[in-house]
Amino acid sequence: MKKLNNYGYLFILPFFIIFITFTIYPILLTFYYSFTSYSGMGSPEFIGFANYTRLLTDTYFLQAFFNTLYIWGINFFFQIGIALLLAILFSDIRLNMKGLGFFRALFYLPNLITIASVALLFSILLGWHHGTINHLLLDLGLISQPINWLANPTTARWSVALIGAWMWFGHTFIILMAGISGISKDYFEAALIDGANRFQTFTKVTIPLLKPILLYVLITSLIGGLQIFDLPMLITDGTGSPQGSLNTMVLYLYNQAFRFNNYGYAAAVAYGLFVITVVFSLITFKAMYRKSVKEG
Numbered sequence: 663m664k665k666l667n668n669y670g671y672l673f674i675l676p677f678f679i680i681f682i683t684f685t686i687y688p689i690l691l692t693f694y695y696s697f698t699s700y701s702g703m704g705s706p707e708f709i710g711f712a713n714y715t716r717l718l719t720d721t722y723f724l725q726a727f728f729n730t731l732y733i734w735g736i737n738f739f740f741q742i743g744i745a746l747l748l749a750i751l752f753s754d755i756r757l758n759m760k761g762l763g764f765f766r767a768l769f770y771l772p773n774l775i776t777i778a779s780v781a782l783l784f785s786i787l788l789g790w791h792h793g794t795i796n797h798l799l800l801d802l803g804l805i806s807q808p809i810n811w812l813a814n815p816t817t818a819r820w821s822v823a824l825i826g827a828w829m830w831f832g833h834t835f836i837i838l839m840a841g842i843s844g845i846s847k848d849y850f851e852a853a854l855i856d857g858a859n860r861f862q863t864f865t866k867v868t869i870p871l872l873k874p875i876l877l878y879v880l881i882t883s884l885i886g887g888l889q890i891f892d893l894p895m896l897i898t899d900g901t902g903s904p905q906g907s908l909n910t911m912v913l914y915l916y917n918q919a920f921r922f923n924n925y926g927y928a929a930a931v932a933y934g935l936f937v938i939t940v941v942f943s944l945i946t947f948k949a950m951y952r953k954s955v956k957e958g
Contacts, residue, residue: 695929702923713930723931725906726914734887736823742879745834750864753842769832781896784825788812812898815907822893822908834879841875842868877950881943888939891916911935
């Protein structure tokens with residue numbers, strides 16, 4: 663019987679082989695490369711902590727860090743704002759809005775479109791001379807001449823951030839609606855009987871009971887935001903233009919590795935990004951958890 667039970671290990675062996683080969687081994691190899699000077703040719707040259715020392719004083723990496731936080735901050739503000747507003751409307755027992763299933767699917771649709779298609783679509787919409795948005799604004803008399811949205815650092819960052827918010831607000835809306843659905847309607851009915859208005863119900867009932875879900879959304883959004891790469895890569899020339907404003911941390915990592923063949927330093931950037939993500943996530947979790955304990 664004991665021998666028969668051991669056959670179970672044969673069934674889980676393929677998973678562990680694939681996991682070790684394609685996950686554990688690359689992580690350990692990247693960690694080793696971060697201590698070397700390696701161009702992809704020949705043997706890596708061990709240089710100790712030189713890559714990490716360079717990382718701390720690298721102005722391009724610091725700019726990429728600022729760009730990433732800037733884009734994520736705008737993205738998250740609009741993403742959570744729109745999602746919360748819609749969640750409030752659909753959960754309001756006074757309004758009793760219908761068609762939640764249809765609107766959930768409708769709001770989630772942008773998240774299903776491939777990022778390459780989204781980048782192509784908005785490259786056309788934001789085009790300088792022939793872009794749809796410029797033509798619309800000109801026809802409405804809101805601008806006197808076309809705006810080159812993707813050539814100005816500020817408008818380029820805002821464009822990427824708002825595109826990301828458009829793509830992800832439906833996902834956040836579904837999560838928030840799931841959290842609100844888990845709140846007993848007795849709380850909302852009691853608030854209604856006590857004469858609380860919509861704002862008071864939202865701030866005194868919905869938000870406090872929704873804090874675990876909001877914490878989850880914040881941390882997952884932060885982790886995803888710090889790894890933003892595909893949209894800045896595809897919507898311009900892939901180098902972070904204009905003037906480095908779209909040069910995010912992962913795009914900087916990618917260019918160091920595959921454009922400049924500096925694999926050792928790129929590996930150090932990858933682990934630097936990992937440390938930054940962990941630190942920011944812990945700070946966010948601790949801050950919200952401490953606030954919840956004090957209020958409790």
